[in-house]
Amino acid sequence: MINIVSTGPGQQDCMSYEAVEAIKQSDVIVGYKKYIELITPLIHEQEVFYNGMKKEVDRCKKALAFAKAGKTVAMVSGGDAGIYGIGGIMQEIVLEEQSDIEVRCYPGITSAHAAAAVLGAPIVHDSVYISLSDLLTDIEVIKKRLHAAGMGDFITCIYNPKSKGRPHYISMARDILLEYKDSQTPVGIVKNARRDNQEVYITTLQDMCDVPIDMSSMVIVGNGDTYVKNGKMITPRGYRR
Structure with a gap:
């Protein structure tokens, strides 16, 4: 059995009851090191396997190996495992290996929803999620999607907005959206949403x-x-009111 467990922001009070129980009832906890550290209070006697960034495939293969050995595995993912999370590749690897291991998914609070709750109610109409990370998606595809979001006047939730390796992608995204949206369009920015070191800003495009x-x-x-x-x-x- 593999339980794909979404941990949300990482604190137990932001996780579903069934997600917490899935972790407690698992024999092995597998995940990205940072996500494992966030749920440390929930880990007791279980075996733990973690690795770093860009090791998602290895992590999933290890989880499947544990499950084939008869262990119940919790594959943890921050936010929601089905939104820029580990859920997709875990399912793909199980299918590719034609394994009969059962996979269950437990949804969680993703970054956009955690941030929206802090900001007020910004995502109440049609919206899109766009990641600015070009590790797995070509930058020209990202640009195309930004143009489409701007043209459709969608509320746009931007994941992975800025890293040391691509510090200018966020300004690129702003400039593309400015082709379609008013410069004074409200923008909410939440760092570490629903965590202890949370920071909140409301500004303009x-x-x-x-x-x-x-x-x-x-x-x-x-x-x-x-x-x-x-x-x-x-x-x-x-x-209408």
Whole structure:
């Protein structure tokens, strides 16, 4: 048995009851080192296997090997395992090896939703998720999707906005969205959403790159109706009152 467990921001109070139970009832915990560290209070007698970035395939193969040996495995993923998480590749590897190991998925709070709850209610209408990481997606494809998001006036949730290796991608994203959106469109930026060192900023599309942004940040760009009032970023759904 492999349980793909979404840990959300990483604190137990932000995880579902079934996700917590899946970890407690597993024989082995497998995951990226940072995610393992966040759920340390939930780990007791279980065996633990972790590795670093860019080792996702190795991690999944190790999890499958544990499961084939008769152990119940918790493959943990931050946020939601099905949104830029380990869920897809874990499922693919099980299918490729034509294994009869059962795989169960446990959803979690992803970065966009954790950040949105902190900001107010910015994702209440049609929205898109776009990652600026070009490790697995060509930059020209990312640009194409940014143009589509801007053209459609979607609320745009930007994952992996800025790293040391690609510090200018976030300004590229801003410039593309400025081709379609007003410069004063509200933008919410939450670093370490729902964690102890959380930081929250509300700014505009024009000025968003003046705010500290890194790989721990979620950037939410509003649509043409999004507004800010009393420190809250709100996108109307259109209900009549």
